[in-house]
Amino acid sequence: MSQITFPEFEYKRPDLDQLENAFQAVLVELRDAETVNDAIAAVEQIDSIRASVATAYNIGYIRYSINTRDSFYREEKDWFDTNLPRTEQWRVDYYRALLDNPHREALQKHFGDQLFDSARVSINTFRPEILEELQAVNKLSSEFTQMRGGAEIEIDGKTYNLSSIAPLEQVPDREKRKAASTAKWNWYAEHRERMENIYGEMVQLRTTMARKLDYENYVGLGYANMNRTDYGPEEVANFRRQVREHIVPIAQQLYEQQRERIGVDRLRYYDLSFRFPDGNPTPKGDPAAIVAHAEKMYQELSPETGTFFRILQDQKLMDLEAKDGKAPGGYCTYINEYQTPYIFSNFNGTSHDIDVLTHEFGHAFQVYSSRNQRPMEYNWPTFDAAEIHSMSMEFFTYPWMEGFFKGDTGKYYFSHLASAFRFLPYGCAVDEFQHRVYENPDLGNAGRNAIWKEMEAAYLPHLDYSDNDHLKDGTFWQSQGHVFNVPFYYIDYCLAQICAFQFLLRDEQDHTSAWADYVKLCKAGGSKSFLELVKLAGLENPFEDGVVKKIADRVRERLDA
Template identity: 25%
Template sequence: MIKKKEKTFVPNNMEIKWENLEPLFKELQNRPIDSFSDLEQWLRDRSELEATLEEDFAWRYIKMTCDTSNEELVKSFQYFATEIEPKIAPLQNELNKKLVESAFVNDLNHDKYFIYLRGVKKALALFREENIPLQTEIQIEQQKYQGITGAMSVTIDEQEYTLEQASNFLKDLDRSKREKAWKSITLRRLQDKEELDVLFNKLKSLRHQVALNADFKNFRDYMFEALGRFDYSVQDVYNFHHAVQQEIVPLLAEQAEDRKKALNLDVLKPWDTEVDTSGKPALKPFSNGEELINKSILCFDKLNPYLGERLSIMKENNLFDVESRKGKAPGGYNYPLAETGAPFIFMNSAGSFRDLTTMVHEGGHAVHTFLTADLELNDFKHCPSEVAELASMSMELISMDYWDEFFSDPAELKRAKQYQLKDVLKTLPWVAVVDKFQHWIYENPEHSSEERTIAWKRIFTEFGANFVDWSDHEDALANLWQKQLHIFEVPFYYIEYGIAQLGAIAVWKNYKENPEKGLQNYIEALKLGYTKSIKEIYKTAGIEFDFSAAYIRELAQFVITELKKLN
């Protein structure tokens, strides 16, 4: 069983309420720092307090997402968001000032503390007192998305399903069943279209005001700074959009033509994109959540015993909630527990192949959490998403050779690998669409819902619109963006998936060429946490931090070559 480390500054088992927290923040604020050793101890104590708060918030969030219908859990989350975070924010800013103004700050080892201090200085530059209540309101409003979508369900053949469960019907060989399921899911989403539009309009306005308060022209420019994008620019991202359109979309158009022929269809409809073109039933890698966890442990253990042991530890400590049910928030995540040094994996499995890839994806995040658990400061573990998603997306690929734990039939294993490699390429245009759409949203903050719909359809069409015929389903096409929770909850956290997908292909390429060295480089890169720049971490992994058209073409061709080997 996992045990938290003994604390030296924060009282063990302290109840997290403001009356208990304020004296600790004040002590840090008022403590004299008369030597370099005093500064290092001050940093360790501050880190311990931040880890305590992060883990408390983590559990409030986890419990709320596991049951969005439980008002007490929602109130517990909101208490932290409204009564603790707003009071902490100005004090954290004062502690940042105390750090950078310390007479001993320049004595901190440059290699060890450079990334951390760079982040502190950026936080100081962005802090505005008037943004605290706005950010609190945003936090509360964002959570409403989960409540709305978590309550969604459909009835098919007199049985109720969550949308995740109902999506399994989209893999049915009977086209009429696929169509029926797709229309049921779509109609259910459209029922809440207006409510989600109103919610997003409010979020958009609040975010724009945060940006204006911090002296930025728009929220996009503010978020590039807030997310610490030191290693690439807005123009680099635009170049990524263009490169994906140029290099990947034509490959997917060819695959769509092949799909149409294999299914003997004149046109592909939205309900024709998930069914297996082999004419075989959908892959069934596991039958329930328990089996998914157990098989994942065996898969990771074959890859490397240390990795399998991490998932076993999580299972022993009840750090999984994997099965879909009504009232549960949508999506999946790995939430690091800052004090415990382990994570919690949340997902909505419904027995599909995609659930397997979600599990190994979140398992990659989980391994990352364990590998960084002993880094000295809590902030050293706060990896940028371009690195965090490299951990998870690489695991999707390097674990494939051990998916025989899920598929004992070699033919089924081959199908699973084909599906995964095709999905790797499909990821890139969707990332580009979601990211480009968000650029448009926040560069045009006064837009109406109707103008947003037009922009979405235009951008989605530029990247192939899933290569299907949307005639008679314009409302569904216009509403697709609402299913992407990142747009509501974590704005601009999406391009990282595209960058990391390229990195993951490169990690997998290295692994294919030399499994031992490729895996070791991957692990060594993850161990760094955020003590080095993104480019240095990618270099440690043995790959390039590059998303140029030439690099995308090179990696895409490698994937296509590997796909052909599976035919």
């Protein structure tokens, strides 16, 4: 691993013409390989070419998202939006060469089944006929990101963005948090027409791509793009049913307890983020103090995590604080040629600062642990498995929370676990919403909003928007970036949460065993499918009937305690 810092990482726009010529030459070598060793060498060369493009993209994207107003990296992001889709043809050609290779059996034995299962699923996700649609979706996605990154919300003479306004929505004074929440949603209301139209255009473009690739609608193409090799919409629908039956009723009890706890007659939308009458748990210390305690925490958790957190600090591989012009949200990405992850977040003084630090560290620790996996497809698992690492890390770090929260620690434990539990219905609502939208792509804006209102009635019946005309119209989904930018990436969090709950319960019984299985899972990267990784980690399959109920009952017992 390189020891230079991220600001020193070289960014150079890739010469796609030159790289494509090199790629095609190696592809010929792969197809015509006389021996399996020749074929393996060709795969490794292809990996190297693809990694160089991914490296440039990720360095540029990180610097762009740190400051969406930076004209240079904004132009580079626009360039990638237009030009990166052409590399999809490289990937499809490569996968065909693998699947049709005369040495396929030996290659499969060398690299494992997952590469070939992924190739089979991905083989029909691109043809040159959909290039223009991909480019158009990318541009719309960037417009959406820039719109949210540039949000300016004025309250009492001060200007906030979508990240920094969050603490104001959690203050004990109900009128003040109502004012903050109303101001935020007024910003969404002002941009509603454009946001709805962006999404409507995206739905049409994705539907057009799906039909050009001979799918009935975008659902099948969306699942293929998510590389889901061992389950489909039927299994997901059954999982959502179990959440409705076994999770939603308990979640509603938690909301009712919250209403009683904070002393309001009805739990309105601006009350949801306020959990305790004397205020929410908040980190005690500035960002530097948070990072200092995180270093202590990871040194004590395990030798591997201690060494790794030091690397993140020394190489400046984190940008954690909210700033004007910074894209909202948090993520972890991977810079292939430097073999380094990067953590991006927006600290705003709420408990979410700690959640995102542990969550994204889980992603980063996983990809660092599997950085030497080959081919590059195996550095990351699919999103569903990847979220197990992140969500489980939130639980593995529980013993160190007192260092962050001091007297608020007890409130944090309850709030964090209850929030993880209450997330499941929301995550399923987002997922079913997307299925319904792409199964009915011609509905229009009002039709899509009507679907969201149905989802709220089924999964989130506690919601009360009676004094907000914007949210009453079924528009809350417009604040969920995944819906726009990564279709069908959301049920992954729900599946992973059921797995992470299992790690929590196991960790309490036998930390050594649970941690060993977690590290084993991280090192496996993406070398196996989702359900194979679940089995490898000694976890129960969340799709199996009865598993959701069993986990829900055990977590409920813990919350009651």
